[in-house]
Amino acid sequence: MVFRRRPGGPKPPVIDASNLPPPPDKGDAAPGSDKPREEHHDKDYQSQGRRRKRPEVMVQDFTQDPPPQPNMAKAETLVEFVHVVNRLKKKVGDGGFDPVCFLRAQEAVKNLAAAYLDIAAREIRELSNTIQMARMHPEKYAEYNASIYKQAHDVKSGGGSYGFPLISRIAESLCWLTEGMGPPGELDFSLMKFHIDALIIVVRKKIKGHGGEVGMLLAEGLEVVVAKRKAHDPSLVLGEITKFLEKLDSA
Numbered sequence: 001m002v003f004r005r006r007p008g009g010p011k012p013p014v015i016d017a018s019n020l021p022p023p024p025d026k027g028d029a030a031p032g033s034d035k036p037r038e039e040h041h042d043k044d045y046q047s048q049g050r051r052r053k054r055p056e057v058m059v060q061d062f063t064q065d066p067p068p069q070p071n072m073a074k075a076e077t078l079v080e081f082v083h084v085v086n087r088l089k090k091k092v093g094d095g096g097f098d099p100v101c102f103l104r105a106q107e108a109v110k111n112l113a114a115a116y117l118d119i120a121a122r123e124i125r126e127l128s129n130t131i132q133m134a135r136m137h138p139e140k141y142a143e144y145n146a147s148i149y150k151q152a153h154d155v156k157s158g159g160g161s162y163g164f165p166l167i168s169r170i171a172e173s174l175c176w177l178t179e180g181m182g183p184p185g186e187l188d189f190s191l192m193k194f195h196i197d198a199l200i201i202v203v204r205k206k207i208k209g210h211g212g213e214v215g216m217l218l219a220e221g222l223e224v225v226v227a228k229r230k231a232h233d234p235s236l237v238l239g240e241i242t243k244f245l246e247k248l249d250s251a
């Protein structure tokens with residue numbers, strides 16, 4: 001056991017436990033007693049249930065003799081820096097902007113945008129045919145509702161990618177109408193027809209962007225009537241949608 005004194009305090013004496021006299025044997029008599037020391041200790045410390053053990057004490061003044069400093073040179077050798085090889089960078093290269101590739105990508109998007117109108121027109125015709133089949137076979141409404149939803153979703157996914165967000169918005173409204181719908185009635189088929197007519201006008205007139213003020217009003221009108229139909233609101237009026245379709249077609 002080592003006691004260290006803080007700098008600035010009094011200097012304690014140095015005690016060397018090795019020079020202390022050895023303890024007497026257990027059989028020797030204790031001072032002032034005729035009984036052997038072992039019996040004397042047993043009587044004195046019986047209440048404690050243990051025997052006292054002499055500690056080994058060593059006091060060292062580090063203000064006069066400072067402790068040895070650790071060998072930092074040896075510690076530095078225990079540190080190892082591992083440089084992980086970036087294998088992905090070797091595969092893809094340094095990267096950077098390539099204007100030639102960018103121009104090629106722009107040209108490819110333009111070509112696909114021109115072809116998209118033909119693709120959209122075909123998808124809209126197929127969607128219209130599915131709606132007609134659903135009207136002719138009301139007993140298979142669950143199957144046809146799922147087909148109408150899937151085809152409308154396909155139309156929606158392509159419009160925004162090629163500069164026709166109005167197509168995507170109208171198709172999304174049609175998806176919302178058929179989502180979770182039960183057996184469709186005449187009002188539901190009328191709403192579906194409004195969506196199909198709006199999509200046909202946008203594709204035929206190649207209306208890019210949001211279609212201006214008329215296009216925005218048409219999309220909002222479709223969303224409003226669909227929301228009222230989903231809520232079974234009796235105030236649903238379809239006359240306004242017809243007016244917006246006529247304005248969009250004549251624009």
